[in-house]
Amino acid sequence: MxxxxxxxxxxxxxxxxxxxxxxxxxxxxxxxxxxxxxxxxxxxxxxxxxxxxxxxxxxxxxxxxxxxxxxxxxxxxxxxxxxxxxxxxxxxxxxxxxxxxxxxxxxxxxxxxxxxxxxxxxxxxxxxxxxxxxxxxxxxxxxxxxxxxxxxxxxxxxxxxxxxxxxxxxxxxxxxxxxxxxxxVHEKFERKENEEKTSLVQDFKVIIARKPILSFFFIGTLIQLAMLGTMPLIPLFVQELTDSSQYLAFLAGLTGAVMGFTNMLASPQLGKLGDRHGAQHVLFYSLIAAALITLPQAFVLDLWQLIALRFLLGVTLGGMLPSLHTLVRHYAPKGMESRTYSYATSATFLGNFIGPIAAGQLAAQFGLRSIFISAFILLLLSACWVKYLLNVHFQQQAKEQIH
Missing domain, CATH: 1.20.1250.20 (MFS general substrate transporter like domains)
Structure with missing residues (x-):
């Protein structure tokens, strides 16, 4: 091997x-x-x-x-x-x-x-x-x-x-x-001799100077806000959709697990697709599909409808963070890959931390169905951001490579 x-x-x-x-x-x-x-x-x-x-x-x-x-x-x-x-x-x-x-x-x-x-x-x-x-x-x-x-x-x-x-x-x-x-595990790593010592702030400035990395960080946060915000409240929504409390824990677990299962299957295949046609395109279409699948979840009337939509949502999730990480790898300054990935991870952890708190407050004010509408808006905003990058930065980079 x-x-x-x-x-x-x-x-x-x-x-x-x-x-x-x-x-x-x-x-x-x-x-x-x-x-x-x-x-x-x-x-x-x-x-x-x-x-x-x-x-x-x-x-x-x-x-x-x-x-x-x-x-x-x-x-x-x-x-x-x-x-x-x-x-x-x-x-x-x-x-x-x-x-x-x-x-x-x-x-x-x-x-x-x-x-x-x-x-x-x-x-x-x-x-x-x-x-x-x-x-x-x-x-x-x-x-x-x-x-x-x-x-x-x-x-x-x-x-x-x-x-x-x-x-x-x-x-x-x-x-x-x-x-x-x-x-x-064997690593090919060449340590730089006499490397200039820099602060975290200096490192961050060097990393975000490589456009569009800062945009990737924000998009990662928005994705996690949308996806993680809904997850802790899914059991309560399942309870709302079912008449009986029997098997409630199992049904809540099933609703969460189907998304992860399809995500697991889709991630490698969408990664291959990104290698062939560009991770930026896979990211954009995954975000659009995720937004269109998330919105109907606010209007479901039966549990099977929610499970089916979460199943489809898992496929789109497989094209989001892996594509984002691939793009970060492409634009990370040479010799600063781990630092760049660390800031990208921090951005997603920020979404993990804020998402459930914000969704809980939103659900308390406007009801559980509102969390899916807010997730739709966040995903659509992320897709628009990627589309802007496709039209401006990636297009410009393609022209530079031709010349």
């Missing part, structure tokens, strides 16, 4: 475990907080949101720092650092004695993370340019699979072995994945 393909499949396994470990706490977090001593339902809701979101917030802040170090010392080193650190912290979560301990550990976990941008940067820089879209699509599929399976695995394991054991086993699996990275 070619070296880049071997790296890709190993990183996919690590990405799966990373995303699963970040999301596996979702189904039982309120119950675990009860075990840690919280009894008031309002307090449990408040601390559940704070503990879950804190990891994304600190990951958003620290991602550029780890990206800078990765560009200087290698992406593989960052994968190892992140993997070992997260394994230790995840195991320690099983020994938390109160909700403050759990919050602190989740904050630390976000601080030491950096696996995703390092994995994307290593894959993008060690893969033949004509196969980058395909490789990043595969990597995206593994991340989505982890985020889907994490809550399912966490829920099943909680019933079988209790909450604390989940953290222990997850930490062990993350550590095993890190060992596989240590021994089997």
């Amino acid at each position: 070619k070296n880049w393909k071997k790296n890709l499949w190993i990183l996919c396994a690590g990405q799966f475990l990373f995303m699963a470990s970040m999301s596996q706490i979702i189904p039982f977090l309120p119950l675990y907080l009860q075990e840690l001593g919280l009894t008031d339902s309002a307090e449990i809701s408040k601390w559940s949101g704070l503990i879950f979101g804190s990891q994304f917030l600190t990951a958003l802040i620290f991602s550029p720092i780890w990206g800078k170090i990765a560009d200087r010392y290698g992406r593989k080193m960052m994968l190892i650092r992140s993997g070992i650190g997260m394994a230790i912290v995840t195991i320690l979560m099983g020994f938390a004695t109160n909700h403050i301990h759990l919050l602190i550990l989740r904050i630390i976990n976000g601080t030491i993370s950096g696996f995703i941008p390092a994995a994307i940067a290593l894959t993008a820089t060690n893969t033949p340019k004509e196969r980058t879209g395909y490789a990043i699509g595969i990597l995206q599929s593994s991340a989505v699979a982890g985020s889907i399976c994490g809550p399912l695995i966490g829920g099943v394991m909680a019933d079988i072995m209790g909450f604390r054991a989940i953290f222990m086993y997850t930490g062990i699996f993350v550590f095993l994945a890190t060992l596989i990275v240590i021994f089997f």
Whole structure:
């Protein structure tokens, strides 16, 4: 097997475990907080949101720092650092004695993370340019699979072995994945000698000077605002569409899982399409399709209609973030790929953090169906932005290459 393909499949396994470990706490977090001593339902809701979101917030802040170090010392080193650190912290979560301990550990976990941008940067820089879209699509599929399976695995394991054991086993699996990275992932990395030391602000200025990278960052945030904003409220919408509370948890899980399943299948194929015809075109048409599929969700009358639309939406999602990451790879300044991906990851984490909060406020004011209308507007705005880039920047670049 070619070296880049071997790296890709190993990183996919690590990405799966990373995303699963970040999301596996979702189904039982309120119950675990009860075990840690919280009894008031309002307090449990408040601390559940704070503990879950804190990891994304600190990951958003620290991602550029780890990206800078990765560009200087290698992406593989960052994968190892992140993997070992997260394994230790995840195991320690099983020994938390109160909700403050759990919050602190989740904050630390976000601080030491950096696996995703390092994995994307290593894959993008060690893969033949004509196969980058395909490789990043595969990597995206593994991340989505982890985020889907994490809550399912966490829920099943909680019933079988209790909450604390989940953290222990997850930490062990993350550590095993890190060992596989240590021994089997090979990176082509040439460290620059006497590289000028720059600040994060200087790095950011250099990166966004490469147009249209800053636009990609904003588009990434808008996509996550639209897609992540609706997800936490889907169970409530499913409840609204069903007459009986029987099998409610299963139906809510099914509605969320179908989107992830089709995303997993579509990402590699759309990545190949982007390699042949341009990732910018795949991104534009995926955004248009996503907007047109999202709007009808505000007007569904039966659950099967919502499930069918979420199924189709998953296909379009497979053409958004992978295409965006491929474009970031193309325009990233040479030698600053990890830093560029780190800022791109921070932009998506910003959407992850703000999206559910904003959607919750919107639903409280205007009802659950309003979140789909707002998501439609965000996706349409993103599509218009990409269309502008197609008409201005990409067209201009094509003319320059001809001349």
